[in-house]
Structures are given as structure tokens and as C-alpha cells.
Amino acid sequence: MDDSILQMINSTLRVSTPLLFAAIGGMISERSGVINIALEGIMLCGAFTAAAVSLATQSAPAGAAAAVLCGLLVAAAYAFFVIEIRADQIVAGIAVNMFAAGATAFLCKILYQSSTSTPSLALEYRFQSAPVWMAGGVVILAWAWMKYSPLGLWVRFAGEHPEALDSAGIGVKRVRWFAVLLSGVLSGMAGASLSIFLASSFTRNMTSGRGFMALAAMIFGKWKPIPAALACLFFGFSDALQIRLQGVVLWGSEPVPVQFIQILPYLVTILVLAGVVGQSRAPKALGLPFRSS
Amino acid sequence: MSFAVEFKALTKTFNGVAANAGISLKVKKGSIHAIVGENGAGKSTAMKMLYGTYQPDSGEIWVDGKLWGGRSKPWSSPSDAIHCGIGMVHQHFMLAGTHTVLDNILLGVEPIRKEWKYLPIPNFLKGIDRTRAAKRLKEISQQYGMAVDLKPSVETLSVGLQQRIEILKLLYREASILILDEPTAVLTPQETSELFLHLRKLRDEGKTILIITHKLKEVTSLADRVTVFRGGRVVGEREIQETNEEDLATLMVGRKVNLHREPPPLPALRKPVLTLKNVSLGTVRKLRNLNLQVRGGEIVGISGVEGNGQSELLDLLIHPQHYSKILSGEIEILGRPSNALTTREIKSSGVGVIPEDRHKEGLLLDRPVRESFLLGLHRNAPFSRRGIVSEEAIDKNAKKAIREYDIRPAHAYARCGALSGGNQQKWIIAREFHQTPELLIAAQPTRGVDVGAIEFIHQKIIDARMAGSGVLLVSSELDEILDLSDRILVFYEGEIVGEFNRGEASEKVLGLRMGGAADL
Numbered sequence: 001m002d003d004s005i006l007q008m009i010n011s012t013l014r015v016s017t018p019l020l021f022a023a024i025g026g027m028i029s030e031r032s033g034v035i036n037i038a039l040e041g042i043m044l045c046g047a048f049t050a051a052a053v054s055l056a057t058q059s060a061p062a063g064a065a066a067a068v069l070c071g072l073l074v075a076a077a078y079a080f081f082v083i084e085i086r087a088d089q090i091v092a093g094i095a096v097n098m099f100a101a102g103a104t105a106f107l108c109k110i111l112y113q114s115s116t117s118t119p120s121l122a123l124e125y126r127f128q129s130a131p132v133w134m135a136g137g138v139v140i141l142a143w144a145w146m147k148y149s150p151l152g153l154w155v156r157f158a159g160e161h162p163e164a165l166d167s168a169g170i171g172v173k174r175v176r177w178f179a180v181l182l183s184g185v186l187s188g189m190a191g192a193s194l195s196i197f198l199a200s201s202f203t204r205n206m207t208s209g210r211g212f213m214a215l216a217a218m219i220f221g222k223w224k225p226i227p228a229a230l231a232c233l234f235f236g237f238s239d240a241l242q243i244r245l246q247g248v249v250l251w252g253s254e255p256v257p258v259q260f261i262q263i264l265p266y267l268v269t270i271l272v273l274a275g276v277v278g279q280s281r282a283p284k285a286l287g288l289p290f291r292s293s
Numbered sequence: 294m295s296f297a298v299e300f301k302a303l304t305k306t307f308n309g310v311a312a313n314a315g316i317s318l319k320v321k322k323g324s325i326h327a328i329v330g331e332n333g334a335g336k337s338t339a340m341k342m343l344y345g346t347y348q349p350d351s352g353e354i355w356v357d358g359k360l361w362g363g364r365s366k367p368w369s370s371p372s373d374a375i376h377c378g379i380g381m382v383h384q385h386f387m388l389a390g391t392h393t394v395l396d397n398i399l400l401g402v403e404p405i406r407k408e409w410k411y412l413p414i415p416n417f418l419k420g421i422d423r424t425r426a427a428k429r430l431k432e433i434s435q436q437y438g439m440a441v442d443l444k445p446s447v448e449t450l451s452v453g454l455q456q457r458i459e460i461l462k463l464l465y466r467e468a469s470i471l472i473l474d475e476p477t478a479v480l481t482p483q484e485t486s487e488l489f490l491h492l493r494k495l496r497d498e499g500k501t502i503l504i505i506t507h508k509l510k511e512v513t514s515l516a517d518r519v520t521v522f523r524g525g526r527v528v529g530e531r532e533i534q535e536t537n538e539e540d541l542a543t544l545m546v547g548r549k550v551n552l553h554r555e556p557p558p559l560p561a562l563r564k565p566v567l568t569l570k571n572v573s574l575g576t577v578r579k580l581r582n583l584n585l586q587v588r589g590g591e592i593v594g595i596s597g598v599e600g601n602g603q604s605e606l607l608d609l610l611i612h613p614q615h616y617s618k619i620l621s622g623e624i625e626i627l628g629r630p631s632n633a634l635t636t637r638e639i640k641s642s643g644v645g646v647i648p649e650d651r652h653k654e655g656l657l658l659d660r661p662v663r664e665s666f667l668l669g670l671h672r673n674a675p676f677s678r679r680g681i682v683s684e685e686a687i688d689k690n691a692k693k694a695i696r697e698y699d700i701r702p703a704h705a706y707a708r709c710g711a712l713s714g715g716n717q718q719k720w721i722i723a724r725e726f727h728q729t730p731e732l733l734i735a736a737q738p739t740r741g742v743d744v745g746a747i748e749f750i751h752q753k754i755i756d757a758r759m760a761g762s763g764v765l766l767v768s769s770e771l772d773e774i775l776d777l778s779d780r781i782l783v784f785y786e787g788e789i790v791g792e793f794n795r796g797e798a799s800e801k802v803l804g805l806r807m808g809g810a811a812d813l
Contacts, residue, residue, distance in 0.1 A: 150403040151417040157389055157400055164387035168401030169372025284389075 008240060013132050014198060015243075016236025018043065018190040020135040022214035023221070023228045024142045025186030031146070031223055032179035033159035033285040037093035038078045039187050040211025041100030046071045046191025048104040051118045051202035052111065060127045064192040071188020072181055074100070079180040083173055086289035097211075105204050117203040118195075126200060131193040138186065143225040155179050159283030162290045172290045187211070209266065216269045223283060231272075238268040295358060297322040297470050297501035298343065303352035305338055312338040314525045315352070320470075320518075322357075325492060325502045327512040330522030331545055331743040332713035333701075336505045339522070340472050343503075344381045345374040356470070380463030381472040386455050390448030397447055398462045399426045426465075433464050437498065439491055453484030460491065471495065472503045477511060478741050481598045481769065482804065489515050507545070507743045509538040509552075510772075521545055546745045553776050554748070556592070556755045563589030564628070566732040566763035567610070572622035574787075579605040581788045583622070587763040589731065592754065594766045594778025598807050602787035603767050604649060607736050610765075611646060612636050627731055640669050645730030645757075647721055647738045649767070651714075655721045658710035662700070663691040665709050666724050673728075694723040698749075715746030722753055733757050736767045751777060771800050785809050 022039050029036035046067035054063030078096050081087040109115045146152040154175045157165040162172040194210070195202045217235055221228030242264040249255050298320040305313040313335045320326045330336045341347045343354060354361050356377055371381075388397045404426050409419040427443055434440055439457050447455060456476060463471055473492075477485045492502055492515065506512060512519050513533060521529040521544040529544045542550040567587040574580035580602050587593045597603055609616050613624065613631040624631040627642055640646070648654035656665045667687055670676050675686040691705040698719045700712070709717065718738065725733070735754060739747045754777060758764055768774050774781055781798055783791035783806040791798075791806040 145418070148420045149418050150405075150421055153396060153400060153403065153421065154417070156392065160391055161387065161389035163383075163385075164389055164397070165400065167371055167381070167383065167387045169370065169375050170401050281391075284391075 021190035025183035038096035041097035046188035050192035067192035075184020327516035380468030575619035597784030645725035
């Protein structure tokens with residue numbers, strides 16, 4: 001029994017890892033006033049890049065570094081559209097997500113002659129537990145940084161009252177650029193921890209909504225790092241539970257069909273978003289482009 | 294004589310229209326200098342050039358005897374102005390409500406913790422030394438006598454305190470020249486006099502203060518010197534001793550202005566249009582035992598410090614259905630009990646409303662003005678026939694109203710939010726007077742509106758009364774109440790604590806009653 005609890009904790013932490021990276025990334029972006037539903041797409045790009053580069057270099061850290069760089073680039077494109085050209089953030093985010101879905105599948109086909117997945121990575125070229133520790137570190141750093149550093153304060157003001165930040169002599173756009181790029185870096189890492197940590201290859205659309213789940217966790221956590229991280233662990237737990245319940249006979253003689261079990265994490269997300277979130281309050285200037293007068 | 298600020302022939306043009314045409318002015322060090330002018334006269338543009346928000350097309354700005362700004366040495370941004378010791382309190386406060394007072398003040402000039410000083414990372418990633426900042430702020434607030442609690446989040450504080458935080462923000466940045474844009478527009482009379490006390494103290498400590506306003510009474514009571522803007526030019530500069538309100542108003546508007554307007558004697562009173570009997574609201578007692586009546590042909594003024602139940606009363610009159618559960622007593626509007634009426638029925642039965650907050654409740658700011666004209670009239674002929682809106686009718690009537698009410702810009706498709714406050718208010722009045730109301734509920738009808746428009750709006754209210762309308766006027770401007778009202782009711786904590794007929798009350802008496810003093 002003890003063993004199965006430990007296993008459950010272990011697998012909860014593991015499946016929470018990508019959510020943690022993405023949720024913290026999303027939180028930083030949203031606190032600066034930029035909605036980032038592009039998380040999903042950036043994660044997907046990161047997952048593919050990590051798998052491809054790890055295969056080529058036979059090194060997980062190299063794969064992760066490449067994923068982070070890829071996240072940075074995609075986020076830069078997104079930032080350019082929403083911050084500089086003031087494109088609608090939802091529409092631009094959807095565009096990034098569609099681009100990512102298409103581009104990764106396309107490159108997968110070109111590079112590996114397979115439209116579904118990249119070749120499997122050997123175990124020694126994958127991460128064993130490092131991403132879990134990194135995710136924990138990121139949460140704590142993000143918390144301390146938001147609370148205690150000037151830049152953290154600026155990010156919060158950029159999302160709450162950008163004009164105040166501007167009149168204090170600090171460029172709102174620069175702060176938002178920084179926040180979106182950082183969220184790209186973290187989402188890239190989230191993708192890497194999907195493809196070269198939890199799995200052994202990139203598969204088509206492997207994020208399957210985890211970017212949105214991370215956003216849900218962040219909203220559930222009221223745009224604050226520690227509560228958002230707890231929400232991620234909660235979602236992670238429901239995912240781990242789902243994996244564990246597959247094929248288990250709960251009642252009667254037949255196991256519950258696996259498709260129903262797999263609904264669990266998404267069901268939890270919907271319930272949480274519909275039920276609890278009403279009380280949380282988004283940054284005031286969220287989604288509003290800044291135009292200096 | 295040294296000057297803190299000197300403008301030399303500043304010009305700024307937007308899309309070919311000169312907002313400032315050759316502005317020259319001198320501000321003495323250690324003085325309070327008022328800039329007055331109607332909306333759109335170019336006051337704000339000039340101040341924004343001083344603050345670095347706008348760059349002038351030509352001309353020079355001198356600060357403390359040194360050339361700053363202007364063509365040869367343009368300011369790129371407010372941060373240059375901040376470095377030069379210039380600070381600005383904007384009309385809309387630059388404060389984030391969810392953050393603490395302290396964080397709002399130290400934003401952008403965060404002191405770094407000593408133990409982090411030599412860490413090889415950029416300063417903006419190090420720890421903020423909030424203790425040190427708080428200590429310095431304590432010293433500053435003591436020096437200038439402006440006490441403030443640093444811990445609560447800003448949104449929990451009153452507007453007056455928020456403004457104090459804005460001023461402290463500038464002092465924390467060691468600004469020596471303070472620009473205040475319409476600082477009293479949102480303040481209660483008490484808060485205003487407190488602000489003036491602080492400003493005088495700041496002046497005596499050597500700060501230079503530039504105050505933009507259109508409230509002439511405040512100019513004469515506070516400023517040392519005043520510059521008058523009109524149409525993007527400086528049309529006069531006076532020492533305060535050598536001028537008065539009438540003189541300044543004439544300069545501002547360019548013609549003689551009737552500052553205080555007495556309505557002609559009461560016409561024969563008609564039947565009551567609004568009656569409240571023993572009206573109380575809820576358990577929190579926002580309104581207590583109100584009895585009042587407005588008859589056709591009279592103006593009943595409700596004065597009081599804001600937040601003493603006026604807003605609740607207004608909302609109750611317009612949306613009685615929201616309060617059906619917590620309301621006791623009876624309200625009759627135009628002879629009908631109001632609890633049976635919906636807002637739509639009230640509006641269409643001949644009630645005109647000038648809402649308290651015209652941006653939230655009166656206008657579609659992001660839409661063309663013609664659409665705002667339709668609000669509340671959208672079901673009426675000729676604007677709508679069988680549920681289909683007639684563009685032609687809107688255009689025709691909007692254009693007619695623009696002419697009649699002299700709305701500027703005179704363009705039915707101008708964005709409503711681009712109009713000045715005075716023009717927006719005139720537009721609301723144009724709409725509400727489209728069918729002469731039997732009952733006019735006018736809440737803060739001249740808030741944030743300049744002298745010329747005030748005169749016009751007051752005339753319209755008097756016209757309505759002469760046409761037999763009953764007017765319920767709610768205002769925190771004592772002058773307005775005293776000039777217009779045939780009867781004055783004073784609100785204090787949701788109760789009527791005083792009732793005066795025209796001529797019975799003075800400003801002083803009203804002020805005392807508004808503050809809750811029972812007997813004099």
C-alpha cells in the first residue's frame with residue numbers, strides 16, 4: 001500500500017512537470033497583461049525540437065536547450081504581433097497554435113518519413129528526473145522574483161496599470177516583451193519535458209490541450225505562482241490517477257472503458273474553471289495592447 | 294528673478310490643428326501658478342510637453358534657467374522630466390489598485406537591498422529594500438505633514454488619499470516642480486481644502502506648483518499667479534491680487550460670462566412629479582426615512598458630500614426593480630407607484646436623466662456620437678419603426694441637435710470619447726431634452742465641464758423648470774445648488790438633515806450641515 005502511494009506521488013510529480021513550466025510561463029505573460037493561449041503551440045514546438053535534437057545529438061540537455069531556444073523564437077514572433085502590431089491576442093494565439101500543429105507534423109514527415117511520431121529515444125538519452133527538480137526551482141524562483149525584484153513589480157504593474165508604469169519612466173512594451181519571451185522559454189521547456197522526459201518521442205499533437213490546462217491551473221491559482229503550482233499538481237494528480245485507473249475493474253466484472261477514464265483530467269479542468277474560478281480576478285489590463293501617447 | 298519653468302513660443306500641432314500656438318509663460322520658483330482655460334484650450338498639451346509626453350514642434354522649454362526641451366534638445370520621455378525634477382499628478386491617477394501604497398510609490402525607483410548590491414546580476418533582478426523605502430517615506434510625509442498608511446492596497450483608500458499618494462510619489466522622486474492636472478475634479482469640498490493646505494505647505498518648503506484647473510474660485514483662493522489659455526494661445530497673465538473670477542472667466546471664454554445665474558421667480562407650481570414617502574433602503578441603511586416631493590415647475594437641490602446616499606437614491610429612482618426586496622416606503626413617479634415600473638417604463642413616461650457618471654451610464658464612448666443619441670430613444674418613433682432602426686431619422690435628429698446645442702466637433706460620426714467633457718454632457722442633455730421631460734433627474738450635471746458649458750447647462754435646466762418640468766438636482770457643487778435650487782435638501786448618512794428655501798441657506802450653513810453638524 002505504501003508503495004502504491006509513493007508511486008502515485010512519483011507519477012503525479014512527473015506528469016505535473018510540463019504543466020508547472022507552462023503555467024508559470026503563462027502566469028508571467030498574463031501578469032504583464034498579455035494573454036498567452038499560444039502556450040499550447042509553443043509547447044508543441046518545444047516538444048518536437050527537443051525530440052529531434054536529442055535524437056541527433058544523443059543528449060537530453062542539448063535537446064532541452066534547443067527546445068528552450070525554439071520556444072523563445074516562437075514567443076518572439078507572438079510578442080511582435082501582439083505587442084508591436086497590437087494584434088488581437090486571442091486570434092494571434094490561435095494562429096500560433098495552428099502553425100505549431102501543422103509545422104511539427106510537417107517537419108516530422110519530412111525528417112522521419114512518419115506523420116505520427118519521431119523515432120524512439122533510448123532511455124539514456126532522455127531525462128530521468130531533472131525536469132521535476134527544475135520545475136520546482138522555477139516555481140520558487142518565479143515566486144521570489146515576482147514578489148521581491150523590481151522587474152517582478154514592473155511586470156505586475158504592466159498588467160494592472162500600464163500607464164502608471166509608463167509615467168514612472170519604465171517602458172511597458174519592454175517589460176511585456178521580456179515577460180512573453182520568458183513564457184516562451186518556459187513553455188519550450190514544458191514541451192521538452194513532454195517528449196524527452198515523460199515520453200520517448202514526439203507524437204503528433206502530443207500536448208493534447210496541456211497548454212490550456214496550464215492556463216486553467218494558472219487562473220485557478222489566481223495568477224499567483226504558488227497557488228498555480230498547487231493547481232498544476234492537482235491536475236497532475238488527476239492525470240496520474242487516470243493512468244492508474246486504466247484497466248482497473250471498479251465495479252462489476254468489466255473494467256471501465258479506457259476512453260472514459262481518460263476524460264478525467266479534462267473533466268476536472270472544466271469543473272474547476274466553471275466552479276471555482278468565478279472568484280479570481282484577472283490583471284486589469286489583461287489583453288489590452290499598450291499604446292504610448 | 295529666477296524662473297522654475299519658462300516656455301518660449303512653444304508650438305504643437307496635431308493633424309494640422311495647432312493645439313498650442315506660440316505659448317510663452319514664466320513660472321516663478323516657489324510659487325503656485327494656475328493655468329486656466331476651457332477644455333481644448335491647450336492647457337494639457339502645454340503641460341504634457343513640459344512633462345515630456347509630447348515633443349514640441351518649435352519653441353523652447355527652460356527649466357531652472359537651463360534650456361530643456363524644445364527643438365534643439367527634445368525630451369524623449371517622462372523619465373527625462375523626472376530626472377529634471379518635474380513630476381505630474383494626472384487627472385486619472387496612475388495607481389494600481391491591487392498593489393500596496395508603498396509599491397505604487399516606489400515603482401520605477403526601487404531601492405536595492407544592501408546585501409545584494411555587489412551580486413553580479415542586473416539591479417532589476419535584485420531584492421527591493423522595502424524597509425528603507427518605507428523609512429524615507431515616513432520622513433517625507435512628516436516633513437510635509439501628509440500622513441499616509443503604506444500597507445493597505447490603494448483601492449481600499451478614498452480618492453483624496455489616493456491623490457495624496459500621487460503627490461508623495463513625486464516627492465519621493467525629489468521633484469521640485471509639481472504639475473497637477475485638474476486635481477480637485479474628483480474631490481469633496483473637505484478633501485479639496487485639505488489638498489490646498491498641503492499645496493501651500495509644499496510651496497512654503499520651496500516647491501514650484503503648476504495647477505491646471507477651470508474652477509476659478511479655486512484659482513483665486515490658492516494661486517499666486519495665473520495664466521489664461523484660450524484657443525491654444527495665452528490670452529492673459531495676472532497676479533492674483535489684480536484679478537477676480539469675473540475677469541478670468543471673461544478672459545477664458547472671450548465674452549462676458551454669467552457666473553451666477555438666478556432663475557426667474559417660481560412659476561405656478563404644478564402637480565407633483567416625484568414623491569417619496571418614508572423611503573428606507575435595506576438593512577445597511579443607505580437611505581433612511583426619506584420624505585421629499587418635487588412638483589412641476591420647481592428645482593429641488595440635493596446637496597451633500599458624496600457617498601451619503603445620493604448615488605443610491607438616484608439608482609433607486611431609475612431602477613426601482615433592483616431594490617424591490619430591500620425597499621420600504623413608497624415612491625411615486627409622475628403619479629404612478631414606481632415599484633410597478635421598469636426602467637424602460639420610467640424613462641418613456643417622461644423622465645429625463647442626466648447620469649452621475651456620463652462615461653459609464655450615459656454614452657457609448659467608442660462609438661460615433663449619433664449612436665449615443667439613440668440611447669433610450671431607440672424604441673421611439675421616428676427612430677425605430679416596427680423594430681427596425683431608421684438611420685435617416687438618427688442622422689437628421691443628431692445633426693439638428695449638434696446645431697442646436699453647438700456640439701464640437703460638429704460631426705455626427707465623431708467618436709464620442711473624443712469629445713470634451715462639456716460637449717459630452719451637452720450631448721446627453723440634447724438627448725434627454727429631445728422630448729421635454731416632465732421630471733428631470735440631473736446628477737452632477739456640470740462635473741468636469743468648463744465655464745462656458747456650465748452656463749449653457751444651467752440655462753437648460755432653468756428652461757426646463759420654466760416649461761413646467763420638475764427638476765431633482767443632485768450636486769456636490771455648493772454654488773450650483775445655491776444658484777439653481779428653489780428648495781435645498783441636505784443629505785448626511787442617507788438622511789435628510791436640513792431643508793432650506795431659496796435664499797435661506799448660505800454656503801457656510803450648507804457646508805456645516807453636510808458635515809453632519811446638527812445645530813448651528
